[in-house]
Amino acid sequence: MSSQVKYILDEESIPTHWYNIEADLSKNTPPPVDPSTGEYMDPAKLEAIFARGAIEQEISRERYIEIPQPVREIMRQWRPSPLYRARRLEKALGTPARIYYKYEGVSPSGSHKSNSAVAQAFENKRAGTKKITTETGAGQWGSALAQACNIFGIECKVYMVRCSYDQKPYRKAMMEVFGATTIPSPSPYTEAGRAILAKDPNCRGSLGIAISEAVEDAVKNSDTKYCLGSVLNHVLLHQTVIGQEALKQMEMANDYPDIVIGACGGGSNFAGIAFPFIGEFLRGGKKADILGVEPAACPSLTKGKYAYDFGDVAKMTPMLKMYTLGSSFIPPAVHAGGLRYHGMAPQISNVAAQGLMRARTVQQLDVFRDAVFFARAEGITPAPESAHAITAALDEARKCTETGESKAILFNLSGHGHLDMAAYIDYFAGKLKNYEYPQEEIAMALSCLPVCGK
């Protein structure tokens, strides 16, 4: 019997193309709507804030889109990422399940976010962009983009969600190491930020608010473009290197996953691992059970409404058709800051609406209990966001223990938690709590959904 633990591909096996699920879906993802006209957005208008290359990727229906050579050269540093068979974890659980995890914590920023950061910074360099603004929740995206901008000599300004800014000072320091400026959001420097602070000077912030500030900054400055760390088609596209590698690595392991699991914030790491497997199925291949996991405190896929909504609080973005909790919903300050987004990526929402995946929620205390259990077995301390996938994977493995089934479970370990230790300190001190589904706040936010004729 094989006792192999890690499945490693060589650098020549880095995918040469991104996989675009749009080519295989029977119903295409509804395009964004321009709030000023109520019609589908003219992609040319997006050039006010995005690089042209990113827009072309956003609207493409090609199945495979070539990854520019310079992006592939940079990704050599951490790609292909390892796939692990979690043998010590299986033993600790006493499960007959075969558990695999794809580990994205090996990138310079410590998460999958570098995969898209480099691709987006490259397209901006190509477009002659001098400055980039962005939002960040936990700081993983901000630090990935800061590093990528540093590679290409582009200035980077990051609006960081206030509660994460306070919880994770080392992420801020890391962004500064790469020469970026970090501003706690809501800030007094934008109209959007000032409007929120006027109503609530102690506002803990949200990704939706930070996006408004970063977009406003880009709209008002002609030398500045905006980058988003999740949600949009092109960001999900960039992450498909994860699942494409995992397909090859599962083949090396002579196995195929019965279940594929990922944590869902805006949806990029989940899409990264899941879309290539869904694509296999849509093209007549094997079917895996695809499971997205979100926090009970911010349950967009499981409790949201599938409707057109704004991507940000100040309603500056185009309207996106997505499962949403309402763009004004400010989620409780759970430690998984990267999962505090009111909506789910339009492509994932479309995939979910077509019944090609399922979703569930998990509670913060279970997530930290399982993160610690995983770390003690496998030696990797996970990011709180990634640990949502761990809880779901452990639950599936525990079910196998009960039924005696030996399923192959694959999950995406999207990042390490080395700069999230304050969350672990709070967990051990008994300071963390579960959050109930904030029903009233969500009902209020959903009652303000924009009217959209599409």
Ligand SMILES: Cc1ncc(COP(=O)(O)O)c(C=O)c1O
């Ligand atoms: C490590 C990690 N995993 C997951 C996420 C969630 O984002 P997404 O759903 O886009 O993968 C984040 C976001 O910050 C993150 O930092």
